[in-house]
Each structure stands twice: as C-alpha cells, then as structure tokens.
Amino acid sequence: MNTKRIFSVIRREIKVSMGIGFIAATILIPLVMFAIVGIQVLVADIKTDAESPVTVLLDPNAPFESILRDEIGKSKELTESKVKVDYATGSGNGATEFLDSKREELLGNDNMGIIYIPNTAAQDKQVSFYSANPANAHVRLKMETVINKALNQYYFTSNGIQNIDIAQIQRAVTMTGNKVSKSGTEAESWGPLIVGGTLALMLLFGVSFNSMPVMTMVVTEKASRVYEVLLGSLTPLELLWGKIIGKTLVATLQMLIWVVAMAIVLMLLNNFVDVADAFRMDINIAVFAYYVVNYVIGLMTFLTLYAGFAVSYDDSGKASSALLPVYFAILFPFYTFFSLLGNPANGVSEVLSIMPLTSLYVMPARMALINVPAWQPILALVLNVAVLYLAIVAASRLYRLSILTTGNNPSLRQLVLWAKKAG
Amino acid sequence: MPTLEIKNLTKSFGDKKAVNDISFSANEGMIFGLVGRNGAGKTTTIRMLMNIYWPDSGQILYRGVERGPDFGPNSSYLPEERGLYKNMSVIDNLMFLAEIRDVDRKVADERAKRLLDRFELLAGVHIPVERLSKGNQQKVQIIGAIMHDPKLLVLDEPFSGLDPVNTELLKDLIVELKNQGKLIILCTHQMDIAEKLCDHICLVHEGELVLNASMADIKRQYSQSKVSFEATGDLSFLESLPYVHSVTLFGGRATVQVNTDKDIQLLLQELVKRDVHLRKFDANDMSLHDIFVQLTRGSAKGAETDTAEAKKEGAAAEQRNKQKESEAAA
Numbered sequence: 001m002n003t004k005r006i007f008s009v010i011r012r013e014i015k016v017s018m019g020i021g022f023i024a025a026t027i028l029i030p031l032v033m034f035a036i037v038g039i040q041v042l043v044a045d046i047k048t049d050a051e052s053p054v055t056v057l058l059d060p061n062a063p064f065e066s067i068l069r070d071e072i073g074k075s076k077e078l079t080e081s082k083v084k085v086d087y088a089t090g091s092g093n094g095a096t097e098f099l100d101s102k103r104e105e106l107l108g109n110d111n112m113g114i115i116y117i118p119n120t121a122a123q124d125k126q127v128s129f130y131s132a133n134p135a136n137a138h139v140r141l142k143m144e145t146v147i148n149k150a151l152n153q154y155y156f157t158s159n160g161i162q163n164i165d166i167a168q169i170q171r172a173v174t175m176t177g178n179k180v181s182k183s184g185t186e187a188e189s190w191g192p193l194i195v196g197g198t199l200a201l202m203l204l205f206g207v208s209f210n211s212m213p214v215m216t217m218v219v220t221e222k223a224s225r226v227y228e229v230l231l232g233s234l235t236p237l238e239l240l241w242g243k244i245i246g247k248t249l250v251a252t253l254q255m256l257i258w259v260v261a262m263a264i265v266l267m268l269l270n271n272f273v274d275v276a277d278a279f280r281m282d283i284n285i286a287v288f289a290y291y292v293v294n295y296v297i298g299l300m301t302f303l304t305l306y307a308g309f310a311v312s313y314d315d316s317g318k319a320s321s322a323l324l325p326v327y328f329a330i331l332f333p334f335y336t337f338f339s340l341l342g343n344p345a346n347g348v349s350e351v352l353s354i355m356p357l358t359s360l361y362v363m364p365a366r367m368a369l370i371n372v373p374a375w376q377p378i379l380a381l382v383l384n385v386a387v388l389y390l391a392i393v394a395a396s397r398l399y400r401l402s403i404l405t406t407g408n409n410p411s412l413r414q415l416v417l418w419a420k421k422a423g
Numbered sequence: 424m425p426t427l428e429i430k431n432l433t434k435s436f437g438d439k440k441a442v443n444d445i446s447f448s449a450n451e452g453m454i455f456g457l458v459g460r461n462g463a464g465k466t467t468t469i470r471m472l473m474n475i476y477w478p479d480s481g482q483i484l485y486r487g488v489e490r491g492p493d494f495g496p497n498s499s500y501l502p503e504e505r506g507l508y509k510n511m512s513v514i515d516n517l518m519f520l521a522e523i524r525d526v527d528r529k530v531a532d533e534r535a536k537r538l539l540d541r542f543e544l545l546a547g548v549h550i551p552v553e554r555l556s557k558g559n560q561q562k563v564q565i566i567g568a569i570m571h572d573p574k575l576l577v578l579d580e581p582f583s584g585l586d587p588v589n590t591e592l593l594k595d596l597i598v599e600l601k602n603q604g605k606l607i608i609l610c611t612h613q614m615d616i617a618e619k620l621c622d623h624i625c626l627v628h629e630g631e632l633v634l635n636a637s638m639a640d641i642k643r644q645y646s647q648s649k650v651s652f653e654a655t656g657d658l659s660f661l662e663s664l665p666y667v668h669s670v671t672l673f674g675g676r677a678t679v680q681v682n683t684d685k686d687i688q689l690l691l692q693e694l695v696k697r698d699v700h701l702r703k704f705d706a707n708d709m710s711l712h713d714i715f716v717q718l719t720r721g722s723a724k725g726a727e728t729d730t731a732e733a734k735k736e737g738a739a740a741e742q743r744n745k746q747k748e749s750e751a752a753a
Contacts, residue, residue: 012515228506229568231474
C-alpha cells in the first residue's frame with residue numbers, strides 16, 4: 001500500500017465532507033436533539049388557564065367524606081393545576097342515574113370526569129373514573145394521589161391512630177450510594193452513567209449519520225464509473241482505506257466538537273448552578289481517551305462493512321434494503337448498553353463489555369461507572385481491532401470483486417461467498 | 424522488446440467468452456487502434472490491460488515484464504463513461520487525479536492550468552464538473568488522463584461527445600503525444616478517425632482478433648483489386664459480372680473485389696452503362712470502414728471464414744512487425 005496515495009484519497013474525502021453540510025449538521029444535530037427532548041418536557045409541563053371541573057361521587061353517608069374534602073381542599077397540586085372539584089351523592093341506581101344525567105356534560109368536556117368513591121373503597125381502595133377521556137393523566141393521577149392520602153388518613157383515624165404525619169409514612173427510603181475505590185470513598189453520582197450513556201449514544205449517532213452517506217457515496221461512485229479511472233493508480237484496498245479513514249476523521253472531529261461544547265455547558269452549569277451531588281459529572285480523562293480510540297475503531301468497523309457491502313450495488317435504494325442486516329448489527333450492540341442499568345459489575349455486563357462490537361458501547365460506560373481491571377478494556381480493544389481487520393479484509397475483497405460488476409444485485413449470501421472466494 | 428505485449432488474453436463472463444485468445448504488441452511513438460463493433464470485446468481487453476478486470480488466462484507484459492509497480496504511474500486510462508467526481512470542481516478533480524499518480528502538487532497545478540487553457544476551460548476551473556456540458560466534461564477527463572505525463576495512454580472512445588472543433592483539438596493532441604514518443608492505444612468504433620490517426624490496427628470481432636497489422640499493410644492487402652463506391656440505383660447485377668470476385672453491399676455503399684486491376688475499368692464502364700448514379704468511386708483505396716464492414720458483416724459462417732483468414736493474415740503481419748523491429752534493433 002502506498003501511504004502517499006491513501007493520503008490523497010483521505011484529503012479528498014475530508015475536503016468533500018467538510019463543506020457547509022458539515023457545519024450545518026454539527027450545529028443542527030445537537031439543537032434538534034435538545035429540541036426533541038425540550039419539546040417533550042414543555043408539552044408535559046404545559047399548564048393551561050382553563051379550569052378542569054371534576055365531580056367526586058360518594059355513597060350517602062360516606063365515612064371518609066370530611067377527611068376527603070379536607071385533603072382535596074388542602075392540595076396545592078390540584079389548586080395549581082386548576083382542578084375544580086365538586087361533590088355529589090348517590091349509590092346503586094342513584095349513582096347510575098347520576099352518571100346518565102351527566103353524560104352530555106362529560107361528552108361536551110364541561111366536566112373532565114366523575115370519580116366514584118364507594119364506601120367499600122375505605123377497605124379495598126377501588127375507585128372508578130368516568131370520563132370522555134379516561135386517559136387524562138392531568139386529572140387522574142393528581143386525584144389518585146389525593147384520594148389515596150385521604151383514605152390512608154381515614155384508615156389510621158378509624159383504627160385509633162391519631163396525630164400522625166401521613167407524608168412521613170408515605171415517604172420511601174432513600175439509600176445513598178458511596179463509591180469505594182483505592183483512592184478513597186465518594187458519594188455516588190448518576191453523572192458517570194449519563195456520561196457513559198451519552199458516549200454510547202454518540203457512537204450510535206456517529207455510525208448512523210455516517211453510514212448512509214458512505215453507502216450513497218460508494219454506490220454513486222460505482223454508478224458513475226469513477227473507479228475505472230482510479231483503479232489504474234490505486235488498489236481497491238488503498239481506495240477503501242482512504243475513504244474510511246477520511247470519513248472517520250471527519251466524524252471524530254464532529255464528535256469532539258460536540259463533546260467540547262458539552263463540556264463547556266457542564267462547566268458553566270457547575271459554576272453557575274448548584275448541581276446536586278447525584279448529578280456530578282466526573283469526566284475521567286483516561287476513560288475519555290479510551291472512548292475516543294474506541295469510537296474511531298467502532299466507526300471504522302461499521303463504515304468498512306457498509307462500504308464493502310454497498311459496492312456490490314449500483315442503486316442506493318437496493319443497497320439500503322440489502323444493508324438492513326448490517327444496520328441491525330450496529331443497533332443491537334447499542335441496546336446491550338442497558339444491561340449496565342441492573343448491575344454494571346455482574347457477569348452479563350462483564351461479558352458484553354469485552355465481546356467485540358457490544359464492547360464498543362458497553363465498556364466505556366462501564367469504565368465510567370465502576371473500576372474495571374485494566375486487562376478488560378485492553379482485551380476489548382484488541383478484539384475490536386481484530387474485528388476491524390477482518391472487516392477490512394472482507395470489504396476489500398468485495399471491493400475488488402464487485403466494484404465494476406453491473407446487472408443483477410447479489411444477495412447477502414452471495415456477497416459472503418464472494419468475500420470468501422476472493423481470498 | 425515491444426513496449427506492450429498482450430499474450431493469449433482470455434476473459435469470460437459466465438458462459439459468454441468476451442475475449443478469446445487475443446495477442447498483440449505495440450511500441451512507443453505509435454497510435455495503436457483497437458477497433459471493433461460495440462460489444463466486440465475492446466473495452467474488456469483494455470480493462471484487463473489496465474488491471475481493472477483479471478484475465479482468466481494470458482499475459483500482459485509492459486517493457487518485457489508483467490505489469491510491475493512502474494506500470495500505474497506510467498500509464499493512464501480514459502474510460503468511455505465519465506470517470507470524474509461530478510460534485511467536485513474541475514481543478515479539484517484534476518489535482519486529485521494527479522496526486523494519486525504521484526505528481527507534485529505544484530507541478531500538477533501548473534500543468535492543469537496550462538492544459539485547461541489549451542482546451543479553453545480555464546474560466547470554468549472552479550465550476551463543479553456536473554455543471555459543464557458533456558463535451559467539456561470529456562475534455563476535463565482527457566486532461567485528467569494526461570496530467571501525470573504517462574508513457575502509455577489508453578483512450579476508450581475519446582471523441583464521444585465532442586463537437587468537430589474539439590475533435591480536431593483532441594486529434595492534434597493525440598498526434599502531439601505520439602510525436603513525444605508515447606504509446607497511445609485508441610479504442611474506437613469510429614473508423615474514419617482510426618484510419619486517419621492510427622499506425623497499427625487490431626480489429627476485434629466477437630471477442631476474437633480478426634485483423635492485426637499496420638495501417639499501411641492493411642490498405643495494401645485489402646485495397647488491391649478492390650473498388651469501393653457510393654451510388655444510387657440497382658446494384659444487384661454486380662454479383663453476376665464474370666470478373667467480379669465478391670461483393671459487399673451496405674445501403675448505397677458497395678465494396679467489390681475484381682479479379683485483376685484491369686477489371687476496375689470494366690466495372691466503371693458497366694456502372695455507367697446501367698445508369699447507376701455514382702457519388703464516390705475509389706479504386707485500390709478501400710477505407711477502413713469498408714474493410715471493417717467486410718470483415719464483420721455477413722453470416723456467421725462467412726464471418727468464421729473471414730476470421731480464420733484474418734487471423735492468418737494478422738499472424739503474418741505480426742511476424743513482419745517483429746522482423747522489422749529486429750532489423751531496426753540490429
């Protein structure tokens with residue numbers, strides 16, 4: 001292989017990839033991601049000025065009525081959400097008749113719902129919600145909490161337990177984690193998991209955003225017969241390496257820009273906002289360096305597979321359908337990242353963090369969460385490099401064989417056979 | 424030792440034999456025409472020559488050895504279809520093509536601008552290739568092919584898409600390159616151009632070599648006692664004439680072989696007598712086009728006979744060439 005010629009191909013790839021599109025994508029992708037998350041938060045938090053009238057239907061002489069009225073009256077949540085509660089009484093046929101009489105009101109959204117609390121609810125806590133929109137979480141969840149509190153209060157009172165702080169009873173135990181390491185002990189933080197998850201997500205984004213352009217580029221070049229000219233001076237392997245290295249450099253630069261931007265935002269947050277210990281972002285330089293190497297290897301592996309398989313097709317549509325299994329090979333390892341949520345130190349996480357491809361996502365996150373023995377990341381890296389080498393060998397064979405083929409598109413099985421045959 | 428030697432080259436695609444046992448040799452300072460009909464096997468042959476296809480069997484020797492590391496930087500290929508990055512500018516395409524052939528960037532830049540100026544493309548140097556006309560794209564591609572000053576230049580249908588002015592411009596360039604001592608393999612089905620430019624012709628038909636000789640030898644051999652003419656009128660009587668050996672009719676164009684040179688006069692008189700309106704009449708000067716038509720048209724059986732004969736003729740011509748070379752060397 002001639003490194004000077006590979007360098008020429010790399011330079012071309014960088015020049016082509018670093019245009020306006022690169023700048024726009026680097027700025028817009030994070031903005032779009034934040035917008036997607038932000039919109040969801042905003043939508044969930046929207047408070048309208050409109051009141052939400054709700055009727056609580058009780059059996060006659062409900063024993064918990066006064067406690068219930070008291071709790072509903074005191075509830076800040078209901079007041080802030082403008083849930084306006086009125087009361088009605090009825091049971092048996094009376095309750096049914098009441099519901100029928102309110103049907104028009106419910107259908108016209110003049111009443112957001114009728115909550116029927118029978119006297120038996122004091123024992124079994126079974127309550128019914130009638131509404132044209134029973135999925136209305138805005139009303140339903142808030143009323144559920146208040147009713148539960150009132151029924152608990154009634155239970156304690158009726159059993160002779162007085163003057164208790166019901167909120168204290170309902171509060172769950174919080175177990176604060178403390179990470180013990182050779183250097184000492186520090187309070188546990190969700191920060192490393194967020195960092196690990198973000199890093200895994202960035203690799204997925206890097207692969208997803210770059211694999212399709214690589215595929216399109218390879219297919220277009222094949223269709224335009226540029227290869228006929230290039231192959232006189234370059235070997236298929238030089239051409240493939242040049243493309244993959246060029247694209248990987250651009251994608252890595254993009255990732256680093258995002259990481260630096262994220263680090264600046266976090267630094268500003270740490271300086272100006274009192275971030276809770278639980279969300280403290282401890283970015284370990286060694287983990288980050290490992291991540292960058294890991295990112296480069298992962299990206300190169302997947303882009304190589306994409307380029308190698310795509311070159312057998314001269315139509316982007318057919319190529320993207322045929323490359324679906326390769327895309328699953330990218331997606332599946334990402335989801336193994338969630339195995340860490342249970343216990344990052346268990347056997348499954350350990351295996352996934354060493355296994356080729358899955359380790360690309362799992363190991364950096366695992367390293368961010370717990371102390372991993374040094375041999376494990378090294379072994380994971382070696383295995384991934386071996387997979388990259390195999391991918392390069394297979395892809396360059398396919399490149400050599402199918403770069404100029406035209407006509408019927410080969411099946412995935414045929415491609416595998418070709419790669420074997422070319423050896 | 425010939426600069427380029429192709430020995431018994433064979434290539435099949437599935438059951439179809441695209442190239443069957445083709446051999447020829449060519450030297451520097453020569454325009455070597457590889458001619459044939461569409462799908463005859465010309466492009467497959469040059470793709471094997473340029474290391475794009477692997478031959479099933481046979482040998483390709485450059486300066487006496489199998490193509491080594493010096494073959495790539497010394498050779499260049501201009502494919503029939505556009506081999507350029509369409510979204511890249513003209514100058515970026517040219518610089519990239521020069522760089523992968525190890526040309527210094529400064530030298531490449533200087534050379535690109537000089538050639539672009541010659542082909543009247545300097546004004547569009549930063550325009551993406553896709554915005555150029557078909558003819559101008561072809562000119563950029565031609566410049567790209569000679570940017571690294573190759574010793575061997577393989578041109579596949581280089582005149583395709585060019586207007587008459589640019590065709591002349593390219594013809595001049597090809598002759599200039601030949602005069603600089605370069606070997607030019609010109610692959611075309613445009614016989615008039617091949618006839619004017621080529622020193623040596625190889626005619627490929629259905630994957631086989633049916634003619635391999637210098638242009639002078641071909642003319643001498645095929646034009647003797649042969650008449651080609653263009654005419655309007657009934658020409659069906661030609662075959663019944665006693666002094667006519669063979670007739671090939673193609674539209675209003677006829678190629679007739681008579682028994683002796685004296686019979687040419689008789690044939691002309693007969694044509695005039697039968698009120699055939701002659702537009703063109705060439706005696707002992709058969710065009711390459713007519714030779715091509717004669718060798719490649721007709722029934723399969725006829726073609727087979729022609730092919731066998733032409734192969735013998737080709738082998739003899741090859742022998743004569745080698746003899747001349749050894750004499751020259753001596």
